[in-house]
Amino acid sequence: MKGLKILGIALSITAVSAAFASGWTVNVSISKGTLFPPATSTNVPFIINNSGPLYSPATMFVSGLPQVTFLTAAGNPHPILTGDGTAFTGGTYTAAYTITSNKAPLLGFNFVVQGYVFGLGQIIWSKKVVDLNTSQVLYNGSGVFSGEGYSGGANGNVGFAQYIPLARPSSNVQVIETFIVHIDGAPAPGQDTASLLLVEQDWVPEPASMLALSAGLAGLAALRRRATK
Numbered sequence: 001m002k003g004l005k006i007l008g009i010a011l012s013i014t015a016v017s018a019a020f021a022s023g024w025t026v027n028v029s030i031s032k033g034t035l036f037p038p039a040t041s042t043n044v045p046f047i048i049n050n051s052g053p054l055y056s057p058a059t060m061f062v063s064g065l066p067q068v069t070f071l072t073a074a075g076n077p078h079p080i081l082t083g084d085g086t087a088f089t090g091g092t093y094t095a096a097y098t099i100t101s102n103k104a105p106l107l108g109f110n111f112v113v114q115g116y117v118f119g120l121g122q123i124i125w126s127k128k129v130v131d132l133n134t135s136q137v138l139y140n141g142s143g144v145f146s147g148e149g150y151s152g153g154a155n156g157n158v159g160f161a162q163y164i165p166l167a168r169p170s171s172n173v174q175v176i177e178t179f180i181v182h183i184d185g186a187p188a189p190g191q192d193t194a195s196l197l198l199v200e201q202d203w204v205p206e207p208a209s210m211l212a213l214s215a216g217l218a219g220l221a222a223l224r225r226r227a228t229k
């Protein structure tokens with residue numbers, strides 16, 4: 001009986017190992033901004049799952065749901081911020097990364113953007129996801145956040161948090177996202193502000209991959225309890 005328990009534990013460990021082997025390699029190649037005038041470069045740190053802050057380039061293997069968070073408010077030596085008492089009237093931020101796996105496809109991602117605009121402050125964003133194997137565009141989106149200096153705009157915190165499905169599941173994706181911040185010629189230093197605070201993406205894998213991991217962990221825990229009785 002004891003031998004069977006040991007065999008069962010070994011099989012559960014194998015199942016868990018297989019599930020973890022279905023993880024993802026996240027490689028961030030670019031996370032940089034430029035503010036002007038004059039043109040001033042700044043590095044933006046980021047977190048991959050629970051690891052970081054990191055600076056590009058950086059590569060991590062993750063066994064859980066892939067998460068990439070760009071800490072744009074913590075840019076070094078400058079945050080991605082124009083106006084608000086600074087001499088910067090415009091700027092850009094660009095991030096590029098890949099997520100690859102031999103087994104586990106991704107279905108989509110939860111996209112979070114946080115910022116702040118005031119007066120003539122404006123944040124313009126675009127994001128593209130491409131399948132590395134086929135070059136198919138799986139997502140291509142853009143948007144604008146504007147202060148009250150623009151028709152329909154409003155001062156204050158801006159952003160969104162929404163789930164975005166890919167055009168089809170993919171195990172190997174490239175992501176490129178660009179943000180433009182500016183105060184449209186308003187005096188600087190001054191009150192007009194465009195500040196990019198945070199950009200986050202939590203990727204959603206194929207359900208079968210996560211079910212395999214959950215089942216393996218549950219089975220291992222149950223067998224360990226039985227073995228100790």
